[in-house]
Amino acid sequence: MTDFHWGVSSAAPQTEGNGYGDGKGLSIWDEFATHRKKIADGSNPTIATDFYNRFREDVDIIHQLKIPNFRFSLSWPRILPEGIGEINQKGIDFYNQLIDYCLAKNITPWVTLYHWDLPQVLENKGGWTNRKIIKWFSEYTKICVENFGDRVKNWIVLNEPMAFTGAGYFLGVHAPGRRGRRSFVAAAHHAVMANAAAAKIIRKEVEQANIGTSLSLSYVTSYTNNQKDIAAANRVNELINNFFLYPMLGKGYPLKNLKFLQAIEKVLLPGDAQLMKADLDFIGVLNYTR
Secondary structure, X not given: OOOOOOEEEOOHXXXXXXXXXXXXXXXXXXXXXXXXXXXXXXXXXXXXXOHHHHHHHHHHHHHHOOOOEEEEEOOHHHHOOOOOOOOOHHHHHHXXXXXXXXXXXXXXXXXXXXXXXXXXXHHOOOHHHOOOHHHHHHHHHHHHHHHHOOOOOEEEEEEOHHHHHHHHHHEOOOOOOOEOHHHHHHHHHHHHHHHHHXXXXXXXXXXXXXXXXXEEOOOOOOOOOOHHHHHHXXXXXXXXXXXXXXXXXXXXXXXXXXXXXXXXXXXXXXXXHXXXXXXXXXXEEEOOOO
């Protein structure tokens, strides 16, 4: 296949480490990991795989394996320790070094803007449930494209919004550990809106940009041919596969079979429907299980 791009990927909070070094701010995962029994073995992002200090070794391995693409995420609190406002130049310098080293090894960088490490100071203000996050995320996006867009052309805006809003704001099993339908619908809608706003900024600021968002999608089938099982499978499909995909494509939220999520209409403001559609070139598909 001549059009298949082989690559590997990582996420900042899972690999970088240097959790409190060189001006980095606290992320929701740094905070979440301090609470007992939230992570089974007590792991935390403070050191992780020490990618911050050893990225050249890792990129060298990618090069030795002859893998031409590397997807990694930018740490929002490393670039903006307070979530907004003053830029941490050491964070910018780190990603410039990483990008330049990838290019020197003929490895194409694919950058994810948000892979779950929201600055804790913004979570203290409501995080993804606060509509202001659309503006916060837009400001962060603009800083990233201004500093890296001359060399990075492949941009992934969000990684798995169903995971970070569902597990983080509905079930409470991921950071920031909040629970409830009200938190989820607000976080979900603001993520959809922020995704579209960020894509618009990238399109404007980066020449020849290739823009997408990654969604976790699964093939859903009913347990039996019983009508109740078929209806249940349809609801799961709408929730897992279409709840974020449809509004990003301009089709609105699939609420007909998801009555318990119709509360999301309460957080929609006039004009939001037109602002949810994102100018994307691709949809990233993460497939873990059927």
